[in-house]
Amino acid sequence: MGRIKTNDTTSRREIIIQKAATLFKEKGFKAASMRELADIVGVEAASLYNHIKNKNELLNIICFDVANRYMQMIAEIETEKKSSLEKIEKLLRFHITGMVKHFDEVYVSDREWKHLEEPYLANLQAQRRAYRKRIAAIIDDGIKKKEIKKIDASTAVLIMLHAVSGIESWHRSKAKINGKELEENMVSILVSGLKK
Amino acid sequence: MGRIKTNDTTSRREIIIQKAATLFKEKGFKAASMRELADIVGVEAASLYNHIKNKNELLNIICFDVANRYMQMIAEIETEKKSSLEKIEKLLRFHITGMVKHFDEVYVSDREWKHLEEPYLANLQAQRRAYRKRIAAIIDDGIKKKEIKKIDASTAVLIMLHAVSGIESWHRSKAKINGKELEENMVSILVSGLKK
DNA sequence: ACTTGTTACTAACAATTGTTAGCATATTTT
DNA sequence: AAAATATGCTAACAATTGTTAGTAACAAGT
Structure with a gap:
């Protein structure tokens, strides 16, 4: 899908965390899936794990x-x-x-x-x-x-x-x-x- | 496991609903599973569906x-x-x-x-x-x-x-x-x- | 240009999920 | 006692889940 865009002040990790917060707010933690988060971030689910533990x-x-x-x-x-x-x-x-x-x-x-x-x-x-x-x-x-x-x-x-x-x-x-x-x-x- | 005990004022259906409310409160709706609810009610998961739609x-x-x-x-x-x-x-x-x-x-x-x-x-x-x-x-x-x-x-x-x-x-x-x-x-x- | 670390992808896994089908056993009604 | 209904069980299903392994492409430092 391509890589996550970063500006200089915000790391890829931080982008993921921000989007996760929004997603968790909307769906609830349990109902939000990693694949959905990946979609929003613009990447495959597995790729998230290069930036976060789980x-x-x-x-x-x-x-x-x-x-x-x-x-x-x-x-x-x-x-x-x-x-x-x-x-x-x-x-x-x-x-x-x-x-x-x-x-x-x-x-x-x-x-x-x-x-x-x-x-x-x-x-x-x-x-x-x-x-x-x-x-x-x-x-x-x-x-x-x-x-x-x-x-x-x-x-x-x-x-x-x-x-x-x-x-x-x-x-x-x-x-x-x-x-x-x-x-x-x-x-x-x-x-x-x-x-x- | 045996059947759900009822007193005269509370139907089996109502018992399930009550226990569901408690379970949903504790775990959240998504995190609560039907098998867990069944356990609490004292019955197999499939049996719940005799009383509720889903x-x-x-x-x-x-x-x-x-x-x-x-x-x-x-x-x-x-x-x-x-x-x-x-x-x-x-x-x-x-x-x-x-x-x-x-x-x-x-x-x-x-x-x-x-x-x-x-x-x-x-x-x-x-x-x-x-x-x-x-x-x-x-x-x-x-x-x-x-x-x-x-x-x-x-x-x-x-x-x-x-x-x-x-x-x-x-x-x-x-x-x-x-x-x-x-x-x-x-x-x-x-x-x-x-x-x- | 070469090496090294970073980031992404595909494919697959084991586990868990809600739910249904088919059948057995109670209980209630006739 | 027979028939009908209510309730339970086992087994299985398809889908979705988080996560890992292995590998390819990219970026940065030398």
Whole structure:
């Protein structure tokens, strides 16, 4: 079929990963076949294996890319001198813009992590749990300092994160408001829902 | 292996559907095999076909069961004499308790509808779009009557519905608060996020 | 020009998939 | 007790799956 086109910044491997993310998003990991991915990339299925170890490696990369981005951001936020509510707002905005920008990856990481194999599965789950705990800690801190109303922090985290993942249906819809507006609306509803 | 045990209220068919919902939730529709389902039911794979047409029928039933429950509720709410905010709160509570009670079904319907086949796929999508529109209409009405702050209604709907689907991770977690508490926390955050 | 590593192809594999046909055994109805 | 229906089993099917082996063409470095 010919070889995969690369520009200088993106390796063949990275092209495959990107197209895989899109395909996995559309069909689901299990329903997406390597032959289909190969077709999209413009190559025979076997050729993919010159660039990646196997199908599951693709999912690993996608999921941990996303997880690592989040971990980096929460670490940054924790060190900042901001009120708890400001921290939550910053994180929320990060999630929203991240969802709009890296939609395919985030979507796949959110919905298809089940199909990771050990030890990656256990690993990612632990990372996600830890992540949610760190957000909950910020909220609990805000409650103690009376910036945030007295609620169950982990419930608040759950609402926040899943509300953001709802951007999926915004992404699909035709009559879209623009990304910035979406962000302001979400922040308005969620942040004022927490405020005392 | 022996025949499927039934009590008087639940047919063999219904047992299969229930177990299918649980299996689809755990593995995902595509990754779940009929042989595995048969194992769980306690029967050979071929025997399932005495009760159901095929694998996809199982998914159809699960998805439309859930959708129909929602449609019935929104119709009921629309006729009631309540403020918009009260209507939204009622709907929210219905979704929360529904998620806690029919967890497997709702989860599968939310995450696995992609694997429906036409015409069921188009059908369910249309139904879901219509459902969201009817909720948005209630919110817009509330905005006009100045009970609800001026926000994009479809964004609010999206937040609500996806926040509820976050109960999934509550379901998985060990250190759970109880269902009633969860409900009050969610309502508190989301309803006050809408209030003017 | 020659060598070396990269990338692609064809062909094939073993495993798993959903599903059907044909037949046996229960259970219910007559 | 006989007939009819419901439910189960074994065996097999065609299709699809991820992946590997072996080999040819290409690109880059010398």
